[in-house]
Amino acid sequence: MRSREEGAATGPDRATTGSDRAPPPAEAGTRGGEIPQELHAMGDRGAPPVQENPRHTRYHPKWHRQPTPLTWWTRNRRYRAFILRELTSVAVLYAAVLLLIHLLALDRGPESHAAFQAWLARPGVVAFHLFVLAALLYHTVTWLNLAPQAIALRIRGRRVPSRIVLLAHHFAWLALSAIIVAGLLFALGDPGEAPWP
Amino acid sequence: MALKPPREPLVWALFSAGGMVAALVLPALAGILWIAAPLGLLGPLDHEGLRLLAVHPVVRIGMGLLLPLFFFHWAHRFRHTLHDGLQLYHLSRFIALVTYGVALGLSLGALWILWSLG
Secondary structure (H helix, E strand, O other), rough: OOOHHHHHHHHHHHHHHHHOOOHHHHHOOOOOOOOHHHHHHHOOOOOOOOOOOOOOOOOOOOHOOOOOOOOOOOOOOOHHHHHHHHHHHHHHHHHHHHHHHHHHHHHHHHHHHHHHHHHHHHHHHHHHHHHHHHHHHHHHHHHHHHHHHOOOOOOOOOEEHHHHHHHHHHHHHHHHHHHHHHHHHHHOOOOOOOOOO | OOOOOOOOHHHHHHHHHEEEEEEEHHHHHHHHHHHHOOOOOOOOOOHHHHHHHHHOOHHHHHHHHHHHHHHHHHHHHHHHHHHHHOOOHHHHHHHHHHHHHHHOOOOOHOOOOOOOOO
């Protein structure tokens, strides 16, 4: 599909190739039509529409390609920070699953909840959760810092300065965190009936 | 890219929404529920109060929205990390199937659990 459109785009070059004396008139109305073989000296013709094979390079002999080692991301700090940032998604997955387990333990009654709390209080588990919390914080900071680049907000035709967008996101984070902490403290500390409907 | 173009914006939107809500709520939840409370910084825990909060409709609906977004945020980001970080280009279709499949399964499981709470 793509190769046909490219073939059509190279139309003006046909005159210079001189190999195109008789373009098939029947297909003149169709898009591109039959493309002369000579225009595809680059080898586009037999290529699959999507390159699924990494070893196949369309325009270059494959021996010209320098293989990238699997550990390419250990080479410098920026790459390591990038991979670390991407891997914070594993912490997000873990936190989501643990939230669900926490809800289940609560729902199953006081004994189940107490057992879950005892597991949470084990030193190794606390240490691991501190690590998870660090990853979640790294996700939050890197994510919110990218917000000004992702959001181009305009008010009356003027772009809102990126610093304002950044501050708004960090403020939203702090405000929501305060609400969550307050709500949880209320629920954790208040004995007996819950104060909400 | 193994996925057809129309699917990429959809999973990217889920990834993006999940990343935003994860950034905003998870540190506070993790810090209180899994660090401060188990360490005893908040005093003795009130099981009944926390349980009433957990089964409150607002919390259940909220979790029903948040958890699938978290799962798909992971799926999308982890798929690309595996794909590019380890250069598993020849497995891209398989990786996409597994990551989004896991996210879908976890989401359905989470919704079922939230539905049957209480």
